[in-house]
Amino acid sequence: MGSGYVPRLGLVTLGDPREEVPWRDEEERRRESLSRLLSSLGGVEVYATAPVARTAHQAEEQVAELVRWGADLVLLYVPIWTYPSISVRAAEVASRSVPLVAVYGDVLSGLLASAGALGQVGLRRVVLWGSAEEAAGRLVKLARAAMAARRLEGMTLGVFGGRSLGMYTVTADPSQVRRVFGVDVEHVDQLEVLRRAESVSEEEVRRHLRWLLQRVGRVEYDGRILTEEKLERQLRIYLALKTLVRERGFHFCGLKCQPELSDGYVDPCVAVALLNDPYDPEGPREPVVCACEADIDGALTMQVLKLLSGGKPTTLMDLLVYDPERHLLFMGNCGGMATWFAGASQQPEENLRGVHLLPQVQGKAGGAATQYVAPEMTLTIARLYRVGGEYHMVYMRARSVRVEREDLRRSIWPWPHIVIRMSPDSLRELVETVGANHLHAVEGDYLEEIRVFCEIKGIVGHEIRP
Numbered sequence: 240m241g242s243g244y245v246p247r248l249g250l251v252t253l254g255d256p257r258e259e260v261p262w263r264d265e266e267e268r269r270r271e272s273l274s275r276l277l278s279s280l281g282g283v284e285v286y287a288t289a290p291v292a293r294t295a296h297q298a299e300e301q302v303a304e305l306v307r308w309g310a311d312l313v314l315l316y317v318p319i320w321t322y323p324s325i326s327v328r329a330a331e332v333a334s335r336s337v338p339l340v341a342v343y344g345d346v347l348s349g350l351l352a353s354a355g356a357l358g359q360v361g362l363r364r365v366v367l368w369g370s371a372e373e374a375a376g377r378l379v380k381l382a383r384a385a386m387a388a389r390r391l392e393g394m395t396l397g398v399f400g401g402r403s404l405g406m407y408t409v410t411a412d413p414s415q416v417r418r419v420f421g422v423d424v425e426h427v428d429q430l431e432v433l434r435r436a437e438s439v440s441e442e443e444v445r446r447h448l449r450w451l452l453q454r455v456g457r458v459e460y461d462g463r464i465l466t467e468e469k470l471e472r473q474l475r476i477y478l479a480l481k482t483l484v485r486e487r488g489f490h491f492c493g494l495k496c497q498p499e500l501s502d503g504y505v506d507p508c509v510a511v512a513l514l515n516d517p518y519d520p521e522g523p524r525e526p527v528v529c530a531c532e533a534d535i536d537g538a539l540t541m542q543v544l545k546l547l548s549g550g551k552p553t554t555l556m557d558l559l560v561y562d563p564e565r566h567l568l569f570m571g572n573c574g575g576m577a578t579w580f581a582g583a584s585q586q587p588e589e590n591l592r593g594v595h596l597l598p599q600v601q602g603k604a605g606g607a608a609t610q611y612v613a614p615e616m617t618l619t620i621a622r623l624y625r626v627g628g629e630y631h632m633v634y635m636r637a638r639s640v641r642v643e644r645e646d647l648r649r650s651i652w653p654w655p656h657i658v659i660r661m662s663p664d665s666l667r668e669l670v671e672t673v674g675a676n677h678l679h680a681v682e683g684d685y686l687e688e689i690r691v692f693c694e695i696k697g698i699v700g701h702e703i704r705p
Contacts, residue, residue, distance in 0.1 A: 243550070244386070244546060244548075244549040244550045245282065245283065245284055245549070246282075246283050246284070246311045246312065246379075246382035246383050246385065246386035247283070247284045247285075247286070247308065247309055247310050247311045247312070247382070247386070248277065248283050248284065248285050248286075248310065248311070248312050248314060248378060248379075248382045249285075249286050249287075249288070249302075249305030249306075249308065249310030249312070249313045249314065249337075250273065250274060250277060250285065250286070250287040250288065250313075250314050250316060251288050251292060251298060251301045251302055251305065251313065251314070251315055251316065251329060252266065252269075252270035252273075252287075252288075252289075252290075252291045252292065252316045252317075252318065253291070253292050253293075253298060253315055253316065253317050253321035253325055253326055253329065253353070254266040254267075254291035254292065254293045254318065254319070254320075254321055255293065255319060255320045255321060256293045256294060256321070256322060256325070260320075262318075262319045262320075263291075265318070265319065266291050266318045266319055267290060267291050269316075269318040269319075269345065270287070270289070270290070270291050270316065270318065272371070273287075273316055273318075273371055274287035274289075276371055276372070276375055277375055277378070280375055280378075280379060282379055282383075282549070283378075283379050283382050286305060286308050286310065288301035288304055288305065291318075292325070292329070293321075293325075294325065295324065295325050295328040295329075298325050298326075298328055298329035298332075299328060299329065299332050301329075302329050302332040302333045303332060305333070305337075306332070306333070306335075306336045306337065310333075310337055311337065311338065311339075311382055311385040311386040311389050311390075312337065312338075312339050312340075312341060312378070312381055312382040312385040312386075313329075313330075313333040313337050313339075313340050313341070314340075314341045314342075314343060314378060315329055315330060315333075315340060315341070315342045315343070315353065316343050316344065317342065317343070317344035317345075317346075317349045317350055317353050318344065318345050318346070318349075319344075319345065319346050319349050320346065320348070320349040320352075321349065321353060323352045323353045323355070323356035324356070326342070326353035326356060326357060327353075327356050327357060327360055327362070330342075330357050330362045330364065331362065334362055334363070337385070337389070338385045338388040338389050338695045339363065339364075339365065339381060339384070339385040339388075339691070339695055340357070340362065340363065340364045340365075341364065341365045341366075341367055341378065341381055342354045342357065342364050342365070342366050342367065343366075343367040343368075343374050344368075347368075350366070350368065354366040363694070363695070365381055365691070377687070380685075380687040380688050380691070381688075381691055383546075383547050383549075383685070383688045384547065384687075384688040384689075384690075384691035384692040384695065385691070385695065386546065387543055387546035387547050387688070387692055388692055388695045388696060390546060391420050391421060391422060391542065391543065391546065392420070392421025392422070393421060394421070394422050394423070394490040394491070394542070395422070395423045395424075395425055395487075395488060395489050395490055396416070396422050396423070396424050396425070396489065396490070396491055396492065396493070396535065396538055396539070396542075397425050397427060397483070397484060397487060397489030397491070397492040397493075398424060398425065398426050398427070398492065398493050398495075398533050398535065399427050399428075399429055399431075399432050399480070399483075399492065399493065399494045399495060399533065400428065400429040400494065400495025400496070400499070400500075400533050401426075401495060401533065402495075402533070403495045403496060403497050403531075403532035403533055404497055404498075404532065406532060406534075406676075408534075408536070408624065408674065408675040408676065408677075409493075409530075409532050409533055409534040409535060409536070409537065409677075410533075410535060411424070411535040411536055411625070415628070416535065416539070419630055419696060419697070419698075420539060420696065422539065424535065425487065425489070427483065427487070429494075429495055429499055429500060431483065432476065432479050432480060432483065432494070432500070433479075433500070433504060435478075435479035435482060435483060436472070436475035436476050436478070436479040436504075437475065438479075439475050439478045439479060443478060444471050444474050444475055444478070445471075446520060447474045447477070447478065447519070447520050448467070448470060448471055448474055450519075450520035451470075451474070451509075451591070454587060454588050454591035454592065455591050455592070455594045455595065455596055456591070456592045456593055456594055456595055457595040457596065458470075458595075458596045458607075459595065459596065459597050459598060461598050463598075463605065464598035464599060464605035464606070465596070465597070465598040465599070465605060465606065465607050466605070469505050469604070469605050469606045469607070470509065470596070470606070470607055472504060472505035472606070473505055473506070473507060473508065473509035473510050473606050473607060474509065474510070476500070476504075476505065476507040476509075476510035477507075477509065477510035477513045477514060477519075480492070480494065480510060480514055480529065481514065481519075481527070484514075484527055489527075490542070491527060491528035491529070491530075491538050491541070491542045491545075492514075492527065492528070492529050492530070492538065493529065493530040493531075493532070493533040493534055493535060493537070493538045494507060494510075494511060494529060494530075494531065494532075494533060495532060495533040496511075496531060496532060496533075496574070497532065497601070497602065498602070500602075500604070501601065501602030501603070501604055501606075502602060502603040502604055503603075503604060504604055505602075505604045505605065505606045506573065506574070506599045506601070506602040506604060506605065506606035506607075506608075507574060507606070508573045508574030508599060508606060508607065508608050508609065509574070509596070509606065509607050509609060510574070511529045511531055511574035511575055512574055512575075512576060512577055512578050512609045512655075513578070514526075514527045514529040515527070515528065515529055515541075515552055515553065515554065515575070515576070515577035515579075516552060516577045516578055516579050516587075517551075517552055517577075517579060517585075518579075518587040523585075525550060526545065526550070526551075526552045526553070526577065526579075528541040528542045528545055528553060529575070530555050530575060530677075531555055531572060531573070531574050531575040534555065534677055536622070536623040536624055536625070536675065537555050537575075537622070537623075537675070537677045537679060539623050540621055540622055540623045540632070540679045541553040541554070541555065541679050543621070543623075543689075543692060544619065544621060544679060544680070544681040544685070545681065547619075547681070547685045547688045547689065547692070548619075548681045548682070548683055548685060551681050551682055551683065552577040552579040552580070552681070552682075553577070553679055553680065553681045554572075554575060554576045554577055554580055554657070554679060554680050554681075555572050555575030555576065555677055555678075555679055556570035556571055556572050556575070556576060556657060556677065556678050556679070556680065557570065557571060557572050557676055557677060557678075558570055558669075558670075558676060558678060559571055559650045559651060559654075559656075560649055560650045561661075561663075561666060562649070563663060565660075566660055566661060566662055566663065567640060567642065567658050567659070567660060567661070568658065568659050568660075568661045568666060569646075569647075569649070569650040569656055569658050570656065570657050570658070570659070570678060571647075571650060571651060571654040571655055571656040571657070572654060572655070572677075573599060573600075573601065573608050573651075573653075573654055574608070574609075575677075576609070576654075576655040576657070578590050578591055578594050578609055578611070578655075580611070580613045580655070580657060580680075580682075581593040581594050581609075581611035581612075581613065581614075581655070582614065583613075583614055583616055583682060593611045593612075594609050594610065594611045594655075595609075595610040595611070595644075596608070596609065596610075597610050597652070597653035598653060599653060600651060600652075600653055608653035608654055608655070609655050610644075610647070610652070610653050610654060610655055610656075611655045611656070612641055612642055612643075612644055612646075612647065612655075612656055612658065613639050613641070613655075613656065613657040613658070614639065614641050615638065615639055615640065615641055616638070616639050616682050617636065617637075617638055617682065617683060617684055618636070618637050618638070618639055618657070618659070618680045618681065618682060618683075619634065619635075619636055619680065619681050619683060619684060619685040619686060619689065620634065620635050620636075620637055620659075620678050620679065620680045621633065621634040621635075621678070621679055621680075621689060622634075622673055622675055622677065622678050622679060623698070624673060624674035624675045625674065626674055626699075629699065630696070630697075630698045630699070631674065631698065631699040631700070631701060632689065632693055632698050632699070632700050632701070633669065633672050633673045633700075633701045633702075633703060634686065634689045634700065634701070634702055634703070635669075635686075635702060635703040635704065635705055636684050636686050636705075637659040637660070637661070637705045638659065638660060638705075639657050639658060639659055640658050640659065640660055641658075642656075642658050646658075657680060659705060660705065661705040662705065665703055665704060665705050668703055669703050672701050672703070673701075686702065690702075
C-alpha cells in the first residue's frame with residue numbers, strides 16, 4: 240500500500256462528566272487500551288487524543304485536533320457513559336470536515352444513548368458493537384471508505400476527446416460529477432495527444448519498444464495490421480498521455496480513441512494498458528487510471544477501486560460471452576486492461592511473459608492488442624452508472640478462473656480476458672441491473688468498503704452474488 244493511500248483514523252474518548260461516579264479511572268484505562276490496539280493495526284494511521292473528554296468544549300477541541308491532523312474517519316469511543324449531548328457536539332464538529340463518524344462503546348446503554356442521539360438529529364454515523372478486536376477490524380475498512388470519499392474530492396479527471404461510438408453510458412454531466420464526487424472534469428482534444436505523440440524523440444520510443452519486446456511472451460506481426468511502426472505509434476501515444484497527465488495535474492483520465500485515433504493514427508490499446516500498469520521502462524510507478532472510450536463513470540469507478548485498495552492497478556472490461564455449461568463469464572477489452580492482471584506479480588517480467596501482442600480486430604489504422612488470460616485471484620468488480628440522473632453502483636466479489644488461451648476463440652481472440660465463475664441466475668440479475676456495458680475490477684475483497692463509500696456519497700448500491 241502506497242503511503243498516499245493509508246487512511247487516517249482519529250480516536251476521541253468521551254467519558255462521564257459526573258465527578259462522583261466510580262468508573263472515571265476505568266474509562267481512562269479503557270481509552271489507553273483501545274488506543275494501543277488501534278495503533279498496532281496495519282494499513283491505517285491512528286491518532287488518539289487524550290485525556291478522556293468530559294465536556295462538550297473538551298470534545299470539540301479534541302475533534303478539531305483530529306481534523307487538523309487530517310483524519311479520514313473519527314471514532315467516538317464511549318467506554319461506559321457520556322452525556323449524549325457531548326457526543327452530538329463532537330459529531331457535529333467532525334462532520335463538517337470528515338466523511339464519516341463511527342461510534343463504539345463497551346456498555347450498551349452508553350453506546351446506544353449516544354448513537355441514538357446522533358441518528359435522531361440527522362448525523363450520519365456507523366455504530367460498532369462487539370469485541371475491541373472485531374471493532375478494530377471493521378474500523379480499517381470504514382477508514383478506507385472514508386479516505387476514498389475524502390481524497391477523491393479535489394481530484395481532476397482528464398478526458399481526452401468526446402463521446403465515443405455514440406455511447407451515452409460513457410458520458411456524464413461534469414456538474415453532477417463535481418457535486419457528487421468533488422471531482423473536476425477537464426476536457427482536452429485528442430489533437431493535442433496526437434501532436435505530443437509525434438514530438439516524442441525516436442530514441443525514447445525505441446527504448447520503450449526494446450523494453451516491451453524483451454518481456455512479452457509473443458509478438459505476431461502480420462505486415463498490415465500489426466507492424467513495428469504501428470507498435471511504435473502506440474508507445475508514442477503512451478508517452479504523450481503520460482506527459483500530458485503530469486503537466487496538467489490530472490489524477491486519472493479517459494481517452495476517446497474511436498474512431499479518430501483508431502482509424503487515422505493507431506489503436507492506442509497498448510498505451511492505455513501501460514498507463515494502468517504499476518511499471519514501465521523507468522521502473523516501478525504509480526498506476527494512472529485510464530478508461531477506454533473516455534468512459535467518465537468508468538474512470539470514476541476505477542479511481543474509487545484504486546483508492547480503496549491502496550493504489551492497486553484496476554481494469555476496464557466489456558461483458559463479452561457466457562459459457563452456460565461451465566458457468567463462466569468472459570470479460571475483456573481491447574485496451575483498458577493493465578498487463579499486471581496477466582500474472583498479478585510485482586515483477587513486470589512475470590506479467591508480460593503471459594502477454595501476446597496480436598493484431599487488433601478493430602480500427603482501420605491497426606496496432607496491437609495485449610492478449611492474456613488472468614490467473615486465479617479474488618476480485619472486487621464494480622460499476623458506477625446513472626438511472627434517471629441518480630448514481631447507482633453495482634458490485635460483487637468474484638474469483639477468476641484461468642482458462643486455456645484457446646478458449647478465448649469463443650470470445651474476441653486478440654483481447655486480454657478475465658474469466659469468472661457465475662451462475663446463470665446471478666448473471667441475469669447483473670444484466671438486468673447494471674446500466675452499462677463496462678465493468679471494472681481490482682484484486683482483493685473490498686465489498687464492505689464499497690458499501691460504506693456508497694452510503695457516504697448517497698449512491699444506490701446493488702450487490703450481486705456470483
